[in-house]
Amino acid sequence: MFEIETYHPLNVLKQVDNDIWLVDGPVIGFRYLGLSLPFPTRMTIIRQSNGEIWLHSPVKLSPALQVQIDALGPVRYLIAPNTIHYASIPQWQRAYPDAQSFGVEGIAKRAKANGIEVKFDHLLGDVADPGWSGEIDQLVVRGGYLTEAVFFHRASRTLILTDLIENFEPGKIKSPIWRFLVRLFGSMDPHGAAPRDMRATFMGHKPALRNAVDQMIAWKPDRVILAHGRWYDGNAVTELKRAFSWV
16 A cells, blocks of 8 residues: 655665775564555664674665675674664574674563564663773664654764654655655655654653754764665754654
8 A cells, every 4th residue: 555665775884984885674564543555764874993893783685685784794783872772683693603793771671562583692782882982972862652763973963763763755655645644744855853742742851852852963963874765864953853844
Protein backbone atom coordinates (compact mmCIF):
# COMPACT_ATOMS: atom_id res chain seq x y z
CA MET A 1 0.00 0.00 0.00
CA PHE A 2 2.74 2.44 0.96
CA GLU A 3 5.93 2.74 -1.08
CA ILE A 4 9.05 4.87 -0.83
CA GLU A 5 12.21 5.05 -2.93
CA THR A 6 15.40 4.64 -0.96
CA TYR A 7 18.92 5.97 -1.51
CA HIS A 8 20.67 3.72 -4.01
CA PRO A 9 23.13 2.12 -4.15
CA LEU A 10 22.33 0.17 -1.02
CA ASN A 11 24.78 -1.65 1.28
CA VAL A 12 27.69 0.36 -0.08
CA LEU A 13 30.09 2.55 1.87
CA LYS A 14 29.61 6.24 1.03
CA GLN A 15 32.36 8.45 2.38
CA VAL A 16 31.21 11.59 4.17
CA ASP A 17 34.60 12.89 5.35
CA ASN A 18 37.88 11.48 6.59
CA ASP A 19 37.18 8.32 8.60
CA ILE A 20 33.40 8.62 8.47
CA TRP A 21 31.03 6.83 6.10
CA LEU A 22 27.35 6.11 5.80
CA VAL A 23 25.53 3.11 4.39
CA ASP A 24 22.00 3.35 3.04
CA GLY A 25 20.11 0.16 3.81
CA PRO A 26 16.83 -1.35 2.67
CA VAL A 27 13.38 0.02 3.42
CA ILE A 28 11.81 -1.37 6.58
CA GLY A 29 8.16 -1.41 7.66
CA PHE A 30 7.47 0.52 10.86
CA ARG A 31 4.26 -0.59 12.59
CA TYR A 32 2.02 2.36 13.45
CA LEU A 33 -1.71 2.22 14.22
CA GLY A 34 -1.95 -1.13 12.48
CA LEU A 35 -0.16 0.09 9.36
CA SER A 36 3.26 -0.83 8.03
CA LEU A 37 4.90 2.48 7.10
CA PRO A 38 8.00 2.41 4.85
CA PHE A 39 11.19 3.95 6.24
CA PRO A 40 14.53 4.06 4.42
CA THR A 41 17.39 3.11 6.75
CA ARG A 42 20.89 4.50 7.21
CA MET A 43 23.95 3.49 9.22
CA THR A 44 26.91 5.70 10.15
CA ILE A 45 30.45 4.32 10.47
CA ILE A 46 33.37 6.00 12.20
CA ARG A 47 36.96 4.78 12.16
CA GLN A 48 38.74 6.07 15.21
CA SER A 49 42.39 7.12 15.26
CA ASN A 50 43.36 3.72 16.70
CA GLY A 51 41.67 2.01 13.73
CA GLU A 52 38.68 0.68 15.68
CA ILE A 53 35.29 0.78 13.96
CA TRP A 54 32.22 2.33 15.61
CA LEU A 55 28.84 1.50 14.02
CA HIS A 56 25.74 3.62 14.62
CA SER A 57 22.27 2.18 13.95
CA PRO A 58 23.42 -0.86 11.94
CA VAL A 59 21.32 -1.69 8.90
CA LYS A 60 20.65 -5.25 7.77
CA LEU A 61 23.99 -7.02 7.28
CA SER A 62 24.82 -8.57 3.92
CA PRO A 63 27.95 -10.56 2.96
CA ALA A 64 29.08 -7.82 0.56
CA LEU A 65 28.65 -5.13 3.20
CA GLN A 66 30.57 -7.18 5.73
CA VAL A 67 33.53 -7.42 3.34
CA GLN A 68 33.57 -3.63 3.01
CA ILE A 69 33.31 -3.10 6.76
CA ASP A 70 36.11 -5.57 7.49
CA ALA A 71 38.39 -3.71 5.07
CA LEU A 72 38.06 -0.57 7.24
CA GLY A 73 39.26 -2.15 10.47
CA PRO A 74 38.12 -4.22 13.46
CA VAL A 75 34.51 -3.65 14.53
CA ARG A 76 34.56 -2.78 18.23
CA TYR A 77 31.31 -0.93 18.97
CA LEU A 78 27.70 -1.56 17.92
CA ILE A 79 25.37 1.32 18.77
CA ALA A 80 21.58 1.00 19.07
CA PRO A 81 20.93 4.75 19.41
CA ASN A 82 17.29 4.85 20.45
CA THR A 83 14.40 2.76 21.67
CA ILE A 84 13.12 1.97 18.18
CA HIS A 85 16.43 1.20 16.43
CA TYR A 86 17.55 -2.26 17.47
CA ALA A 87 16.27 -4.88 15.00
CA SER A 88 19.59 -5.57 13.24
CA ILE A 89 21.76 -5.62 16.36
CA PRO A 90 21.50 -9.40 17.02
CA GLN A 91 22.67 -10.14 13.46
CA TRP A 92 25.73 -7.91 13.90
CA GLN A 93 26.45 -9.40 17.33
CA ARG A 94 26.61 -12.84 15.76
CA ALA A 95 28.89 -11.60 12.99
CA TYR A 96 31.17 -9.69 15.41
CA PRO A 97 31.12 -11.55 18.75
CA ASP A 98 34.09 -9.55 20.08
CA ALA A 99 32.34 -6.20 19.55
CA GLN A 100 30.76 -4.38 22.50
CA SER A 101 27.09 -3.48 22.07
CA PHE A 102 25.48 -0.36 23.51
CA GLY A 103 21.80 0.60 23.81
CA VAL A 104 19.70 3.22 25.55
CA GLU A 105 17.68 2.50 28.67
CA GLY A 106 14.45 0.61 27.96
CA ILE A 107 15.48 -0.69 24.55
CA ALA A 108 15.67 -4.40 25.48
CA LYS A 109 12.17 -4.26 26.98
CA ARG A 110 10.80 -2.53 23.85
CA ALA A 111 12.49 -5.11 21.62
CA LYS A 112 11.10 -8.04 23.62
CA ALA A 113 7.59 -6.58 23.38
CA ASN A 114 8.05 -6.70 19.59
CA GLY A 115 9.29 -10.27 19.54
CA ILE A 116 13.02 -9.56 19.35
CA GLU A 117 15.45 -10.81 21.98
CA VAL A 118 18.47 -8.54 22.27
CA LYS A 119 21.00 -8.06 25.03
CA PHE A 120 23.46 -5.21 25.39
CA ASP A 121 26.81 -5.05 27.11
CA HIS A 122 26.38 -1.43 28.18
CA LEU A 123 23.83 1.36 28.49
CA LEU A 124 24.35 4.67 26.70
CA GLY A 125 24.36 7.70 28.99
CA ASP A 126 25.29 11.36 28.92
CA VAL A 127 28.98 10.53 29.29
CA ALA A 128 30.70 8.90 26.33
CA ASP A 129 32.26 5.49 26.86
CA PRO A 130 36.05 5.61 27.34
CA GLY A 131 36.38 3.61 24.14
CA TRP A 132 35.41 6.64 22.07
CA SER A 133 35.20 9.60 24.46
CA GLY A 134 38.30 11.26 23.04
CA GLU A 135 36.80 11.48 19.56
CA ILE A 136 33.00 11.24 19.81
CA ASP A 137 30.87 13.28 22.20
CA GLN A 138 27.38 12.21 23.22
CA LEU A 139 24.27 13.12 25.15
CA VAL A 140 20.96 11.37 25.75
CA VAL A 141 17.56 12.91 25.00
CA ARG A 142 14.78 11.39 27.10
CA GLY A 143 11.10 11.64 26.21
CA GLY A 144 7.88 9.92 27.09
CA TYR A 145 8.09 7.57 24.09
CA LEU A 146 11.56 8.02 22.59
CA THR A 147 14.94 7.96 24.29
CA GLU A 148 17.73 8.77 21.86
CA ALA A 149 21.49 9.07 22.18
CA VAL A 150 22.99 11.87 20.07
CA PHE A 151 26.61 11.80 18.91
CA PHE A 152 29.11 14.36 17.62
CA HIS A 153 32.23 13.27 15.73
CA ARG A 154 34.76 15.99 16.50
CA ALA A 155 37.23 15.45 13.65
CA SER A 156 34.62 15.71 10.88
CA ARG A 157 32.30 18.04 12.85
CA THR A 158 29.40 15.68 12.14
CA LEU A 159 26.30 15.43 14.31
CA ILE A 160 24.59 12.03 14.18
CA LEU A 161 20.85 11.83 14.89
CA THR A 162 18.33 9.04 14.43
CA ASP A 163 14.64 9.98 14.80
CA LEU A 164 14.85 13.39 16.46
CA ILE A 165 14.77 14.73 12.90
CA GLU A 166 13.17 12.87 10.00
CA ASN A 167 13.34 14.45 6.55
CA PHE A 168 11.46 12.55 3.85
CA GLU A 169 11.79 13.82 0.29
CA PRO A 170 8.37 14.14 -1.40
CA GLY A 171 9.69 12.93 -4.76
CA LYS A 172 10.71 9.59 -3.22
CA ILE A 173 7.30 8.86 -1.68
CA LYS A 174 5.30 6.89 -4.21
CA SER A 175 2.10 6.55 -2.20
CA PRO A 176 -0.18 9.63 -2.10
CA ILE A 177 -1.61 8.63 1.28
CA TRP A 178 1.86 8.20 2.80
CA ARG A 179 2.93 11.54 1.29
CA PHE A 180 -0.10 13.17 2.90
CA LEU A 181 0.68 11.57 6.27
CA VAL A 182 4.31 12.68 6.20
CA ARG A 183 3.23 16.25 5.54
CA LEU A 184 0.67 15.97 8.32
CA PHE A 185 3.34 14.67 10.71
CA GLY A 186 5.60 17.61 9.78
CA SER A 187 8.58 15.54 8.60
CA MET A 188 8.70 16.45 4.91
CA ASP A 189 11.83 17.87 3.28
CA PRO A 190 12.83 20.72 3.29
CA HIS A 191 11.05 21.20 6.62
CA GLY A 192 12.13 17.97 8.30
CA ALA A 193 11.68 17.61 12.05
CA ALA A 194 10.51 15.10 14.63
CA PRO A 195 7.00 13.88 13.71
CA ARG A 196 4.27 15.82 15.50
CA ASP A 197 3.03 12.80 17.41
CA MET A 198 6.55 12.22 18.72
CA ARG A 199 6.91 15.89 19.66
CA ALA A 200 3.84 15.54 21.87
CA THR A 201 5.60 12.85 23.92
CA PHE A 202 8.23 15.42 24.94
CA MET A 203 5.72 17.76 26.58
CA GLY A 204 6.94 16.90 30.08
CA HIS A 205 10.59 16.86 29.03
CA LYS A 206 11.01 20.14 27.17
CA PRO A 207 13.50 21.86 29.52
CA ALA A 208 15.90 18.93 29.21
CA LEU A 209 15.30 18.78 25.46
CA ARG A 210 16.08 22.50 25.13
CA ASN A 211 19.36 21.95 26.96
CA ALA A 212 20.19 19.08 24.63
CA VAL A 213 19.44 21.16 21.54
CA ASP A 214 21.57 23.99 22.93
CA GLN A 215 24.45 21.53 23.27
CA MET A 216 23.99 20.26 19.71
CA ILE A 217 24.17 23.84 18.46
CA ALA A 218 27.15 24.62 20.71
CA TRP A 219 29.09 21.80 19.06
CA LYS A 220 28.79 23.83 15.81
CA PRO A 221 28.47 20.85 13.46
CA ASP A 222 29.11 21.25 9.76
CA ARG A 223 26.64 18.50 8.84
CA VAL A 224 23.87 16.37 10.35
CA ILE A 225 23.41 12.73 9.40
CA LEU A 226 19.87 11.41 9.83
CA ALA A 227 18.60 7.83 9.77
CA HIS A 228 15.54 8.57 7.63
CA GLY A 229 15.44 10.83 4.60
CA ARG A 230 17.74 13.50 3.21
CA TRP A 231 20.57 14.38 5.58
CA TYR A 232 22.16 17.82 5.87
CA ASP A 233 25.57 18.16 4.25
CA GLY A 234 25.78 21.84 5.15
CA ASN A 235 24.11 24.68 7.07
CA ALA A 236 23.85 22.31 10.01
CA VAL A 237 23.31 24.89 12.75
CA THR A 238 20.63 26.67 10.73
CA GLU A 239 18.84 23.38 10.10
CA LEU A 240 19.01 22.45 13.78
CA LYS A 241 17.51 25.77 14.87
CA ARG A 242 14.72 25.39 12.31
CA ALA A 243 13.98 21.71 13.00
CA PHE A 244 13.82 22.25 16.77
CA SER A 245 11.95 25.56 16.71
CA TRP A 246 8.98 23.68 18.25
CA VAL A 247 11.04 23.15 21.41
